[in-house]
Amino acid sequence: MIRTLFSSRSRKVYDFHGGIHPPERKALSNGTAIVPGPMPAQLILPLNMHIGAPAKPLVEPGERVLKGQMIAEPSGAVSAAIHAPTSGTVSAIGPRAIQHPSGMDAICIVIDTDGKDEWIEHAGVADYTERSPGELVDTIRHSGIAGMGGAGFPTSIKVNLGDHQRVEELVINAVECEPYITADDRLMRERADEIIAGINILQYLLNPRRTLIGIEDNKPEAISIIKRACKGCDIDVRVVPTKYPSGGEKQLIQLLTGKEVKSGQLPAQVGVVCQNVGTAYAIKRAVIDGEPLLSRVTTLTGEGVSQPGNMEVLLGTPVRDLLLHGGVDPDNIGRLVMGGPMMGFTLHNPAVPVVKTTNCIIAATLEELPEPPPEQPCIRCGSCADVCPANLLPQQLYWHAKNDDLEKAQHHNLMDCIECGACAYVCPSHIPLVQYYRYAKAEVRQQAAEQVKADKARQRFEARQARIEAEKAEKEARRQARLEANRKKKVETSAPSVDTVALKQASLEASKAYKAAVKAAKAAEAEGAANINELKAEVDRLKAEADKAKAAVRDAKDAGPAAAPTEDRVGNLKKQVGEASTAYKAAVKAAKAAEENGDDNAADLRAKADELKASADKLKAELRDAKASAPATTAAAPQADPMADLKKQVGDASSAYKAAVKAAKEAEENGADNAAELRSQADELKAKADQLKADLRDAKANAPATPTPAPAAAPADPLAELKKKVGEVSSAYKAAVKAAKEADENGADNAAELRAEADRLKAEADHWKAELREAKASAPAPATPKTPPAPTDTPKAPETEAPQALKAVDPEVAAKRQKRLKALKTAYNMAHKQYKEAHAALERGERNGDIPAEELNAMERKVDKLKGKADVARDALDALVEEAKADIRAHTGKDLKTLKLEAARAESALADKQRELEQQRDNASEVNLEALSSELQALEAEAQIARMALKQAVEEQGLQD
Amino acid sequence: MALISSTSPHTTVSNNTGAFMRQVIYATLPGLAVLTWQFGWGTVINVLWAVVVALVSEALILKARGRPVAFYLKDYSAVLTAVLLALALPPTSPWWLTLIGVGFAIIVAKQLYGGLGMNPFNPAMVGYVLLLISFPVAMTQWIAPGEAPSLAQSWQLFTGQLPVDGLSGATPLDTFRTWAGNDSELASHGILDGQFAGLGWEWVNLAFLLGGLYLISRKIITWHIPAGFLGGLALPALIAWLINPVRFSDPVFQIFSGGAMLGAFFIATDPVSAATSRSGRLIYAALIGVLIWVIRSFGGYPDAVAFSVLLLNLCAPFIDYYTQPRTYGHNKANRGTNSAKQGGGS
């Protein structure tokens, strides 16, 4: 009794705002029974007939398939399977025209039918209640069922909500509010029992409190048949007044339950699940008969059709076959619409196939659906606002969309427009309003996507910047500490004391680096960056560093009274040198700028720069002298002198060489005449540097032979020097690589030359690295026994020295790193090559001008992406080179972190690419896909390398810990 | 046959903006008839003349702006503007008055703002106010009700051959304003003593009311603006009249006098310059009504439809901003402006 009362009271049908009453035109096609559709010679099955990830083909061209055989499986959570609608042979898997508003092709499986219609073995479930809901969901998923009403959302998702979501109402959409369409109407009239069985399965799966079927009152036969079929079931048939768009999901939910689905949310969030009757029917067939989704009822109607009506059409049937079958005179139709007249799409190409969502094909004569009248100005009559079911102000949306004022359009809730077309239908000025909204929405989405991308890029950049800065500061701090320590050692060998000032400086730098990193991490966190963990790790590391430095300061202070730092000549000179070289650099820059602008005074500026360079050099020489003489007075290490001198010279020579190379490069870039000259000059300098290096090597070779009484400086020096050398050469190498790349990009002639140069530098770097390794291997032998744990050492020193010793006895590690370096280099080269190729292709395309603009844009994006990838690879390479440079200096802990960073980066790049591939799969051409997948492979290799490197490092650490 | 390629929807209503405007023009006919019956042929002559002026000036300016002339003339918006302005003018208006008013309305108030749909102000009312300010005497001379001049006299008035003075008389609104508060004087003026409102004018307004109801029945306009307008006018009138019936006229007199019904159904309903949403339109129209009552009761002009409409045209974008309806799926409406920068929405 109470129940009846309750249900009769809740029988109320609510209303929604607006709505229209276009001529229904359903009588054209609802009078005849559903007939089987044609058996076309070829079926074209797009891999994405549904919303979500395209299905993954399971068959190969040439393979014979049976009716009902799964030919593509769902890939990913939101996806649906595809089955062969009849028996035949797969003749191709490739791009075909499909119904997409943009008229784009998509990957399809093409089946040449054999007419035998031979079923694969299949069996249904007699009593589905014996199966668990999970099993049934799986059956639905593997039967390829996707919302048949229009959207094509995979049904398995909608019926598998998880335990936390209670379904209040299951709403079955049988409204079919669009004019012309009668597919659901006929289905209900002819197969009501099967529909109810499907609904029962849905009830079993969802366990809703109520089940409501909404049918428009213009289908009295269907209503009475369904009502009869529902007898004894817990299903409520609700008749809703005829009004478009009462079949819209949100509108129907509002009509039947009075609930509104919140903007941007799903019906499930208000406890409602909405399914189309056709979907319920398909579920019954799948579960009880074991037949996957192979066909659907499609209305073929319009005045251009001689026998309009409904057909059970095999999925993949080309519309052309359907039209022929329905007796359409192709000369007599003015407009071909897939879907209803309110929301359907015009077809450009009758070769497109019928898919899971195709409920109607309208072949209309020109008189029936004439050309739209010309657009008149909006007179703000408000008719559109009166009919908008979303209660928007379409005229305002139109105004803002037309003026590209997306912000205001969004303020007017543009994104809540369901594109029902009611507004455009009533507009007396015949403004194609929906078109404006689609455009504006696409713009909004694109902007959002770009924003996300830009944010990501910014975060990455900031993180990288922070990392670089932190590393720099750290290095600087360490250098300072070492320098000061050395100086102290030299100046006051007798008085064991620590330069607290230097330490303080170091500590300051370290904490600065730490703070910068914290800031970066915070920024990243605020943005929700993916790499936040990496950044945090970085921050932790820097924090430890800073703490250590602080501790060192404390220790030093504890250790004894700080010696006043002697403001000596050396310091002064250093400052001067610094100033001079800044001036020089500024001058060079000015000169370059001038040259670029073709200014007359470029030569002048260049001369001035040279002058400044000379003076800087002079100052440097002076500084060298001063330094050389300073330790001399303390008579600490007489042997160190010639070596130091030589080293300085080598350093100077090679920096001069580098400057020359740079100048030459610039000149070449600018096409200056004196490029060749500069180049030869650079070569000369190079020769000189080589000579000096050889000298230095000799000297070094001699140095250890004459054992010095001073325990401190000498043995450490050659190592440091070598390290520096390696660093220099490899940075020269990097510069060369970059120059070569730039040259490549600019199509400069000397690219090959530059490349050769880079290779040479590379060889050199390798050479120096090998040497460094050797030196390290040999250095500890004399050094360790000789160096007693000197009390003069700063706390920094042991930290840097100790691992050296450890590493040095493990040449394997160095070899491993070498290997990694190589691997990364390969990865970089690969990425770079791809980028170059893409770039060249783009240029070719641009030159020939035969490629459509969108594709060019796509290519451009790809080039950018590849460039980014190459850059990432180069970054990784750089990092590793840097590491190699620091080689044994670095302790494994740091390596590990860097490697972790790299690995994470590679992984995320890989994931990005995968996602992109997923997205592109449905609308990219085969060529693009191929390119993408090769990219993916490269990235995979990269990630693999990074992973391996990481693993190695972990193992290394394990060894040492 | 090449298939049409277009976006949805693929079908639309058959009516168009031109038909819309024509319906409004037809709906003015009863009012025009009664005006002619009461005040002679002057209004008819002026309406015809105004239409000619409007079409010619619209065509000229469209040509000058490089727009397709025939296409835009077919929207009938210029004709409607001309008709409404001529209906508001005194039947004694000479040709040049109409020429100036209509020309200004079409060229300046409409086309220079960008044409149909872009004009923030009701063009007919801009023309009217221009004339009222420039030629206050010519604009306030009405013929005494029931003393309609002959067709020949009307023509002579139109051509300026006949001085107006001999024929003119005060309108009920004028009369009441002059004698407001003076009970015996008010009682002595028969013009205030029509069947249910001012003599003659009650029928004019009744005729416009009929035309307006036709428009509502044809869904050309919605009830919101007329109801808001008349309510906004009648309610303060009622209150004031209850307090002091000698100083203030009664609400029925108010809504059946002067341009009340013409304004409520034909002028304030101009969609281009009105507020957009339904609630916005109610507010917009109610404020017009209140303003009319205030000016009629306390201002220097006997009638105030034009001023009030123009003032509220100015406010329409703001009303729009604050009356956005609550969109489906949103807890509340996005009221107000979304950002600092906010130009007029229309």
Ligand code: SF4
């Ligand atoms: S229906 Fe058309 S003309 Fe009327 S307000 Fe909307 S967009 Fe403007």
Ligand code: SF4
């Ligand atoms: S298309 Fe959008 S704006 Fe137009 S009526 Fe439908 S929901 Fe409203």
